[in-house]
Amino acid sequence: MRQIDTERNLAKTIFDELRAAVVSGELAPGELYSVHDLAARLGVSRTPVREALIQLSERGMVRFERNRGIRILRTSAHDLEEVFAIRLLLEVPATFRATQLHAPGWVERLREHLEAMRAAAEEHDEAAFMAADRRFHETVNIASGNPRLARYVDSLRDMVSLRGNSTVDRSRGLADILTEHETIFEFIADGKAGQAAEAMRAHLLHTAELLIEQEAEDNDDVARVELDWTNYPG
Structure with a gap:
């Protein structure tokens, strides 16, 4: 994933970047990631990253696991x-x-x-x-x-x-x-x-x-x- 260097349409940019990373396999199926680490990789705060992950969760692409992080899901x-x-x-x-x-x-x-x-x-x-x-x-x-x-x-x-x-x-x-x-x-x-x-x-x-x-x-x-x-x- 690339760092986000603009505030224009920040929420959509973060969502698109995370979605692309999941689809491409850069964020690997079955693996756990923390919101903090993903935010650091993108160079943004945790709040918009969490919001983007909620959207991905609604699409069935990731799952929030309490006190563990975000798991990338694999389609059955x-x-x-x-x-x-x-x-x-x-x-x-x-x-x-x-x-x-x-x-x-x-x-x-x-x-x-x-x-x-x-x-x-x-x-x-x-x-x-x-x-x-x-x-x-x-x-x-x-x-x-x-x-x-x-x-x-x-x-x-x-x-x-x-x-x-x-x-x-x-x-x-x-x-x-x-x-x-x-x-x-x-x-x-x-x-x-x-x-x-x-x-x-x-x-x-x-x-x-x-x-x-x-x-x-x-x-x-x-x-x-x-x-x-x-x-x-x-």
Whole structure:
């Protein structure tokens, strides 16, 4: 983490810095940290750090432990199942609505994010690829006319990031993920709302299944989750 050297938007800056440190693994899952030490590393007082940690706690990213400090949480297979169940309920209809509304300029912005994903895939730059992936989904969700939904889904993605690895590691390459997004984009660009929503649903299901299976493989004490997504919108 870098030291905070400005008072402008201090609370948001501290929150963003701590959130990024948790997502990147700089603050390691399972480890304990004190508010005092984190404040010292950022070069700020403890009060805004504590406030930022409370927000992270509400997102399920950290846990306060009495007289011990802050523990960085790791997402379980059950957590992943819950996260993707919510994303299916929110992002599938959001994709349908966004395609129908066809807000000015949003398809062009979506194309830019897709091009960024394509360039990152060619460079084998997973960090840049996943950042563009995140912007792609955020753009779709905002275009549905519900910015609050977009912010909430973005916070859910933080929980997935807490695993410390991704679907790219062993299950599939960047090119495969890119292909799924290209399919979504093609239907959106053609104004085919139902097919765009179905493509989003297929993408989210595939990602969920890979992540949950990977979590079960990584942890011998985690039972393999039998997924039943038949009741989710399609």
